[in-house]
Amino acid sequence: MNLQGKRIVLGVSGGIAAYKSADLASRLVKAGALVDVVMTPAAVQFVAPLTFQALTGRPVRVDMFAPDEDIAISHVALGQSADLMIIAPATANTIAKLAHGMADNLLTTTALAARCPILLAPAMEMHMWQNPATQANMALLRERGMYVIGPAEGRLASGGFGLGRMVEPPEILEEARRIIGLKGDLAGRRLLVTAGGTREALDPVRFIGNRSSGKMGYALAAAARDRGGQVVLVSGPTWLECPRGVERVLVESAQEMYEAVVHWAPGCEALVMSAAVADYRPKVRQEQKIKKTAGELVLELERTPDILGEVARRREEWGALAVLVGFAAETQQVEEYAREKLLRKGLDLIVANDVTAPDSGFEVDTNRVILISRAGSQALPLMTKEEVAHRIWDFVRDQLQASVQGRR
Numbered sequence: 001m002n003l004q005g006k007r008i009v010l011g012v013s014g015g016i017a018a019y020k021s022a023d024l025a026s027r028l029v030k031a032g033a034l035v036d037v038v039m040t041p042a043a044v045q046f047v048a049p050l051t052f053q054a055l056t057g058r059p060v061r062v063d064m065f066a067p068d069e070d071i072a073i074s075h076v077a078l079g080q081s082a083d084l085m086i087i088a089p090a091t092a093n094t095i096a097k098l099a100h101g102m103a104d105n106l107l108t109t110t111a112l113a114a115r116c117p118i119l120l121a122p123a124m125e126m127h128m129w130q131n132p133a134t135q136a137n138m139a140l141l142r143e144r145g146m147y148v149i150g151p152a153e154g155r156l157a158s159g160g161f162g163l164g165r166m167v168e169p170p171e172i173l174e175e176a177r178r179i180i181g182l183k184g185d186l187a188g189r190r191l192l193v194t195a196g197g198t199r200e201a202l203d204p205v206r207f208i209g210n211r212s213s214g215k216m217g218y219a220l221a222a223a224a225r226d227r228g229g230q231v232v233l234v235s236g237p238t239w240l241e242c243p244r245g246v247e248r249v250l251v252e253s254a255q256e257m258y259e260a261v262v263h264w265a266p267g268c269e270a271l272v273m274s275a276a277v278a279d280y281r282p283k284v285r286q287e288q289k290i291k292k293t294a295g296e297l298v299l300e301l302e303r304t305p306d307i308l309g310e311v312a313r314r315r316e317e318w319g320a321l322a323v324l325v326g327f328a329a330e331t332q333q334v335e336e337y338a339r340e341k342l343l344r345k346g347l348d349l350i351v352a353n354d355v356t357a358p359d360s361g362f363e364v365d366t367n368r369v370i371l372i373s374r375a376g377s378q379a380l381p382l383m384t385k386e387e388v389a390h391r392i393w394d395f396v397r398d399q400l401q402a403s404v405q406g407r408r
Ligand code: PMT
Pocket: 195, 196, 197, 211, 212, 213, 214, 215, 216, 217, 254, 273, 274, 275, 276, 277, 278, 279, 304, 305, 306, 307, 308, 309, 325, 326, 327, 328, 329, 330, 341, 353, 355, 361, 362, 363, 364
């Protein structure tokens, strides 16, 4: 979302990974960015400029001296009006030129004139990567503030196996989102998010769980990261990958989630609890697998700690924690039950979630929620979980600003 309307210069240098940059260009365009591609003469040996032109819908620049190009505009203005320049793949040759301030083609010239952040995605044969010259060049570029992603380990075009593969386009896109977000409206804010469901063990192989996939919480973490937040994500078991730039703490049971939240919350300014935490757990966890018998099995359950309740009780003592957001997964009287939880748990906002609709709540990518605060409530239409996440962060941002003004 934060790439919408942003100007990205995608520099492509001459390596076999150039074909992956076509996918990257396409993803950037789909994310709403305006993408100008600059290729080195070597890059056009691997992928035709027309490929990028078709994907971005914009002219591709290669030749600094092409008679039909306004040289003064293209090599200076491109890098100066961009929000971000991504060089992917960045070959050893291009990296060396960047490190030494050379400007012998349109890509290196654009980079030298650029005033925006630059992200490098190196790709080369592993010995070229390991070469002290390349390593020294990389150290110099990092020291000067260039962002670097990769290279990754894997099978290389040379047939060998090692470090040198260009990182995959989805990861580069995420890193671009992170960098663009550094100037966002949550920049520098320390935010704690919980996600997923907890598992309460019955024996070594069985547990009591719920249907939470973690999607809502992971969307919250990624959205906050995209706006510059420093996010800690306390997550129950899930197959989802941790959003880049987010610190993830994996837990399993409600007790472990409680301990992680109580550990991280004192240093954070806001907590958003989207996790589906078990309210009850087996009173006894059997050491061995429970054997099947002829009779019925009766389980005795006990309460788990109320995480939000405990945080609300201690927030004064912790000081920094200014905003507390809870979720309420309800199957009936959604707004009424959620409002009761808002007051009982001492929250600033509760996100009332009707989990009976097939397109809302557990596992799906969309959600339909009502945001309820003490000031009133707002029913949101069906949205992606990412959009819901941004609405929640809008509330958190306003509350954080208000709390600073309140202290003045
Ligand atoms: O993960 P997904 O598949 O994307 O699904 C998202 C979701 C449906 C799980 C999410 O949108 C949601 O509604 N999360 C809250 C689920 C829940 O446990 O609701 P609750 O009404 O039981 O709990 C109320 C609040 O108290 C929640 O913020 C919960 O995190 C918190 N809680 C609950 C129990 C407990 N022991 N301690 C708590 O702090």
